[in-house]
Every structure is written in C-alpha cells, then in structure tokens.
Amino acid sequence: MKVTREFERDGDKVAVRAEHVAGDRWRVRVGDHVLEFDARALPDGGVRLAPVAVDGSIGKATVCYGAGSAQRYMVRTAGRTHTLTAPASRRGGGGGGSDGTVRAPMTGTVLDVLCQVGDTVTADQTLVVVSAMKMEHKLAAGIDGVVQSVSVQKNTTVDQGQALVVVEKAAAE
C-alpha cells in the first residue's frame, strides 16, 4: 500500500510518499528525506504516530488529525494546525488576487457591487463589498485594468473562493 501526495512548501513542490512496511510500520519519503513511523489509526479519527529512529528505537508518540481534500488538507499535530495545499491549486485565498480575479474570501453575502464591465479600475479600488460573520470586506482586484466580467449581484450569497469580478491588465501604452 502506497500513498503519494504533492504539497507546496515555501513555493517549492514537495513529493511525499508513504509506504506500508509491515504491521504498524510505515516509511515516508519527503523529497529525499526518509522517515519511519509506527502509525495506528484511533477510533476518534486521529492517527497515533511514533517516530522510529535509524537504530530502530521508537520515539515519543503524538496524535495527529487530518481533514480536507487533495487540494487543501488540514493537519493538526503537536498542538498546531497546518494547512497544506497541492502545488497546482491556488484556489480561494485573499480577496485581491494579483491575477486580477476578485474572489470571495469566505462564504458570505454580497453587500454591494461597485463596478461594471468596461470600467477602468485601479489596483486598490473597492469593486465588491462582501459581508460575512458580522464583518464587511472590501475587495479589490490588486491590478490596474479594465473590468472584463462581473458575475455577482447585490444581496446574493457567494461561496469561498468564488470568482466575483475579473479585471484584465490595461494594454501598455
């Protein structure tokens, strides 16, 4: 049994390959780094991991929890939560993507749409106002350009990562 995943770390692609050895023993290659663990699934959804040293001695165990998809996986280990993303996916994230696509930073309600197709806008100009969890978020495109499409209306609900407005860089003079 083998499981392979790719993650993005510090802008680099890292391949992680876990291979079942025998019993509870797993060998994991993170890039060129080889680690061994005794791993056991727990009834509450967690996994108990004990590192195995080169000399075969077994280190202090931790319980880890994971959830998510191949694109965005959250893992909680040693009392910290890490959100890992696959290299190909840069979905969601901040309001003003520098690619000119304005995305909803979270699920919420559109309070106002302040642009129309054909408008010339600046990088930090507020194009859409989204309200979520009692907070207002002013969203901008992050680039100067012309509005190519507006795919939302006022008072509609939007999902996290949903594209709301697309701005294309103005042609160089």
Next chain:
Amino acid sequence: MTDHPPFRRVLVANRGEIAVRVMRGLRELGIESVAIHSDVDARCAHVLAADHAVALGGNTATESYLDQQKVLAAAKATGAEAIHPGYGFLSENSAFARAVREAGLVFIGPNPEAMDRLGGKKAAREEAIAAGVPVIPGTEKDLSDDELIAVAKKIGMPVMVKASAGGGGRGMRRVEREQDLAEAIAAGRREAKDSFGDERMIVERAVFPARHIEIQIIADKHGNAVSLHERECSVQRRHQKVLEEAPSAVVSEELRKRMGEAAVSLCKRVGYDNAGTCEFLLDDAGNFYFLEVNTRLQVEHPVTELVTGVDLVHLQLAVAAGGNLTELLKGKDLTPRGHAIEARICAESPEAGYIPAAGLLELVREAEGPGIRVDSGVYTGWQVPPFYDSMLAKLIVWAPDRATACDRLSQALRDTVYLGIPTNVDFLRRIVDDQAFRTAQISTDMLSQRPELAKGPGDAPSDEVLAAAVLCQALGRSGGGGGGAAAGASAGSSGNAVWQEFEGFRLFEGVGGAR
C-alpha cells in the same frame, strides 16, 4: 436548588453554544426547552439539544433571531412560559423585554425599566455618578468643539474622544497631543454621524495601561443584589474579549470588596434584577472607573460559575420566577475558590488579519479531562453559517491556582481539534504560553502591542508535518459514519468531488487497522 421547577417550559431565544448551555441548565431543573432557528440552523447544536424546536424561517439575524414577533409567536405556539434571551440578539433590548411581559410571559433578564436606565453609555454614567461609583473624568453633556478642547486640557492628555451614542469602537479615538484635538473631534463627529446618526462627542481621560475588570451581579425582585466577584478580561482585540479569568491576579480582597459594593449600589439604585455585569477599567495605581453595565448573562459567565460554585442560569431562572436570593444563596460560601480561565474559540484566522471563516467543520474533537469544561455549539459535520457570530465554542478550565490553570488550558488547547475551516486555537495557545500572560502582565492593549502573537511563527511545515499529513490520509478518517472508499489510489489528482464536498476525507479508510 429549588424543590419544584420555576417554569414548566422555557423558550431559548438564541443559537449555538449559549442556547445549548441554557438548555442544559433547564434540563437539570426538569424544565422543557424550546429552540428557535433560522433555515441554515435547522440542524444546529442547539436545535438538537432542545425538547422542542420552532423554525423561524430566513437566514440573517434580522429575519430570524432578531424578529421579535416571530420569537413571541414561537413562545405562544409552544406554550413556553418564559423566554431566556442568552447574550447578543434580543438580550439587551428593553422593548423586547416589555413585549414579552405584555404577552404575559416572563423575560429571564432584568426588568425593562432598569435596562433603560443603564442602556446608553451616557445614561449609565449618570446613574453611576449618582450611585457614587467612580467614573472616568470627562464631559457629561453635549458640548461644542471649543468646550470639548477646554475640558480635554483640564483633565490632561492623553484623552479619549468618543461618540456619545457610540459602541464597537466607532467614532472613538485616543489623542496624545493637545494640537490634535480639533481634528480628532471633527473626524469623530463625521464617523459618529455616519454610524449612529448622532454627532455628539464626549471627552474622557485615557486610562492607560488599563485592565478590564468586571463584577458579576445577581439580583432578585425583592431588592437583594449580590456580587459574585470579579472577572478579568484584559486580553482583548478591538473590544472583543479573547481570554477571561476569575479571579483577577491583581485584585486584592479589599479591592474586590470595594468594586463589588460599587456594582451592588448601582444595581440597587436602578432597581435591577436578574444577572448583570458592571464593567470597569482598573489603572496601574489601583483606581477603578465605571465603563458600562451589560444587562444580560455574559459569554464569560462560566469562569464565575467555576470559582464560586453557583450556576448562573439556575439562579437566573429562580429569581425570574420570583425567588429570593436570601433563600437561594443561604449557607453558600461565595468566596472565590481556585482559578478559572476561558478561551473563546472562533472561526477566524488571527494569522491573516483575523479574517472570519464559514464552512464545513470536517473534524471536531473537543478537549476533555479533569477541570475542563467545553461549552460548544458545533460538531463534526456542522456547516458554520456565514450569517452570525464566529464563535464556535468556549474552552474553560479550572485549577487550584493560576499557574496550574494556565498549564491546563495550554494542554487543553493542544488537544482541541477543529479542522475544515481556520480557527484561532493556535493563537489562543500562543497567548496562554506567553510569559506576559503567565505572569499576569496583561492589559487591554496587549494584543495591539504584540502583533506577533496574532501572526504566529509563519514557518513552513516540517518534513514530519508533511509525513503526518500523508499518514493521516492513509490511515485516518474524519466525519461521522459513512463508508470508506477504495485504497491505494495515488493522488495529486483532482480527487473525488464527493469527499471534497462533504464529510471530509475518507479515501483509504479501512487500511492498516482503521475501522
């Protein structure tokens, strides 16, 4: 506490953790609970916890939990005799409290007349002055710009310039230098006019550095009011409390007594009944100044419960039904015992500017163990709606002393798992483990002075973390119930839409001994 339940059936006009907590108290007293809910909340934890549930329709708070007519109709339709408002929503709305009374029902909170006298900041300040409670030196009436500047110069810089109708920090500014006063007042007036339609401003001495100390009061309809002592809520962000504790590390027995007496005298003056909280600022020299009264049960009430041994919801119900505190608290020693700390767990990313999050909680595992209490409103598989407050649960610990309580809270946060959406759990742990918090060197501006606590280490995940992630995917499972899927598929692929949408990650379940 009572030989017979004070009510037969009570409607809880709230949602999430506080509604669940109130219902737990109702059940302990043998009282039936009625939940109300919006459309998205049809399977919220409080609905599952209730004996009866009424759908109000709508999703926004205005369409549901704030719609007084709908709430009253739900109470009538289910035969509830009383309404517990929780906190937020309609809890401090005196018009609602009146409407409940006029409908022949009992409002589990203070009488609307007392709420009105303490409602506005200015009105409350006047009552406090009349009750002999110290207030922050400053203006009381509507003044011109020049008069405000004159007062500011007289009380001494720095000062706070605030909207008289204010709240939530809007229209509020701290001014360090006399020459900046005119501009700050003008900007404050504009902001206040936009926010509240009222451009009146007040000037107060800036109490700094300050600690937020509040006194829990319980009062009955017979003129008795009792202090249940202080809570310290100095760790705040933009007037939102982050960590709360009881007792305060800096409040002496003598100061506790004086602050308690001040709060009791204010409550007695306005004919207050039920639970309430008097908020104060405490300066370095040990002077305390009245801020405001919260005329409801507070989010942080559990820390008081843990150190005094009283159940505030039980007491609220008993006094609302006409109970006498002399009887209810007879023989009880209310002296604070041990130390309790509460951490508010919210769906937000302090690391990314505190941006709140909504969405699916794919895996929830709450802390447990000796001295640990979790007041939660969520569960694995719950879709956190974007329409309401971002608080998911409260983690509260008790220990014989503050140092042990800090250790216990740190470990409980370590054991706390909410996956699927970002939360502030790691941020809370960074604060609890910080030397300043451990030594109780806290003040209301701690978080703004120490932005690194919110930012976090920002380090890239180690090889061990990446390995753990893949082993969790190989062996673990999340979500409740449901069947597994085929193992062995190599990924990096766009994956399976079903497990992306709901119930978390379930590929590879059943491998390597997992059940």
